[in-house]
């Protein structure tokens with residue numbers, strides 16, 4: 195038995211900052227949420243999930259339906275993937291194990307083409323969607339998540355049984371956005387997932403990489419003339435790359451994100467946390483694939499290329 199249409203069963207594949215935050219919000223809204231964990235399983239099964247949120251105050255989900263094996267999870271109607279892109283290939287069998295027939299798999303990750311590898315490894319009967327999270331969250335300890343700001347999730351359809359039925363595809367994406375909206379989270383259905391992914395890269399390409407390269411969070415990056423100029427130049431290259439690939443981003447989008455960042459609390463992007471904890475950096479998703487896509491469209495992005503080369507060196511020497 196899966197959940198009902200009005201109360202679908204939701205599985206979280208990878209309960210870190212993103213998976214934990216959205217999973218807790220959905221559970222608090224009354225959804226039947228099941229959490230797959232790895233290193234933090236024992237701590238969460240015993241003590242629950244704690245969110246220290248600057249927006250909602252302290253939140254505690256005490257009775258967490260926690261699993262250390264996907265095979266033990268009940269069949270889920272929606273699966274939210276909250277692990278890093280660097281582990282996608284190894285996640286595919288876990289997703290398939292936890293999926294109800296015809297389930298919707300929503301990949302809550304940054305980067306370009308992150309669904310492509312998963313698609314080849316998942317059954318054709320599963321819908322694959324991408325979700326772009328505009329949020330500042332990080333893990334502070336086992337089962338402990340800090341939510342500093344924002345929270346919206348924009349969703350688009352990638353592939354699956356509805357690939358050739360635009361109206362049904364749109365309805366499914368709206369159903370996904372509706373889950374988040376019912377949990378008080380802003381969520382929009384995006385008509386074009388690839389464009390939405392390029393749009394998100396306008397933020398992640400400069401700030402994720404520069405935080406690692408310069409060991410600097412957003413406040414110092416936004417307080418220095420040289421780093422401000424570099425952020426703007428990198429943003430402009432992402433916009434150019436997107437354009438070369440056929441995605442005209444909304445006018446003034448880079449300027450808008452630059453201003454949003456000036457108003458954000460001081461923030462260390464998720465790539466910096468990976469660097470700090472000696473985990474693999476999401477370089478393929480955030481740099482390699484956008485660079486390759488732009489190059490294939492005849493567009494070189496030299497500043498992003500240089501940033502990537504420096505990060506690849508740092509990543510190789512950090513593990």
Ligand SMILES: NC(=O)C1=CN([C@@H]2O[C@H](COP(=O)(O)OP(=O)(O)OC[C@H]3O[C@@H](n4cnc5c(N)ncnc54)[C@H](OP(=O)(O)O)[C@@H]3O)[C@@H](O)[C@H]2O)C=CC1
Pocket residue numbers: 207208209210211212213230231232233234276277278279281284285302303304327328329330331332333464476
């Ligand atoms: N943090 C943020 O503010 C934002 C993050 N993003 C994107 O969201 C994605 C997730 O990032 P984030 O939440 O920060 O990452 P985290 O490192 O906090 O969380 C990843 C989680 O996945 C778990 N995991 C990985 N592999 C498995 C597995 N095989 N079985 C079970 N659990 C597994 C990890 O467990 P373990 O502890 O064992 O490693 C960890 O709990 C990334 O693509 C990131 O770029 C997007 C927007 C904002």
Ligand SMILES: CC(C)(CO)C(=O)C(=O)O
Pocket residue numbers: 304327328329330344397398461463464
């Ligand atoms: C841009 C930001 C900080 C929130 O909008 C984010 O989503 C990220 O860290 O990837």
